[in-house]
Amino acid sequence: MITLSAAECRQLLWDDRGKHPNELWDALYVHSPFCGTCQLAERMLTIVEQTCPQLTIASVHIQFVPDLVHTFQIESVPCLLIWERENADASKEPRKIYAFHSVSYLYEQLRGGEADG
Numbered sequence: 001m002i003t004l005s006a007a008e009c010r011q012l013l014w015d016d017r018g019k020h021p022n023e024l025w026d027a028l029y030v031h032s033p034f035c036g037t038c039q040l041a042e043r044m045l046t047i048v049e050q051t052c053p054q055l056t057i058a059s060v061h062i063q064f065v066p067d068l069v070h071t072f073q074i075e076s077v078p079c080l081l082i083w084e085r086e087n088a089d090a091s092k093e094p095r096k097i098y099a100f101h102s103v104s105y106l107y108e109q110l111r112g113g114e115a116d117g
Contacts, residue, residue: 001029001042001049001057006064026110028094029059030068030079041078041100048106055110072096082109 002025009028029045031038045057062069062077072081072094081094097109 001045001059004028004058004060006060009058009060009065009068025056025058026082027055027057028081029057030062030065030074030077030081031059032062032077035077037100038078041080044100044103044106045080047103048110052107052110057110080106080109084112 029042031042033039042059049055049057060068062074062079068074074081074096076098078098078100080097080100082097083094095109097106100106
């Protein structure tokens with residue numbers, strides 16, 4: 001998992017050269033290090049990454065990115081933002097997952113399933 005600083009996250013998400021986030025990573029994991037559920041979700045995402053090495057997941061601490069929280073209307077942590085690689089429409093919002101049911105659920109979501117949580 002790629003850990004982003006606040007500056008890196010802002011620069012990459014709002015790149016003035018027009019590069020869309022889905023060209024950089026498959027998902028962005030928004031978390032708090034003080035959240036027990038976030039720690040469990042991170043372990044689950046690590047397992048998904050190990051079983052599917054072509055996936056690229058970045059992570060960022062929620063307190064460092066208030067603009068991102070506002071822009072994508074993130075309601076709580078953990079939150080996984082998933083951009084569709086097939087649809088590079090820069091205006092399209094990412095899918096949001098708040099309920100990290102299981103490793104297999106996350107794997108399916110990252111491989112193209114529909115979020116419902």
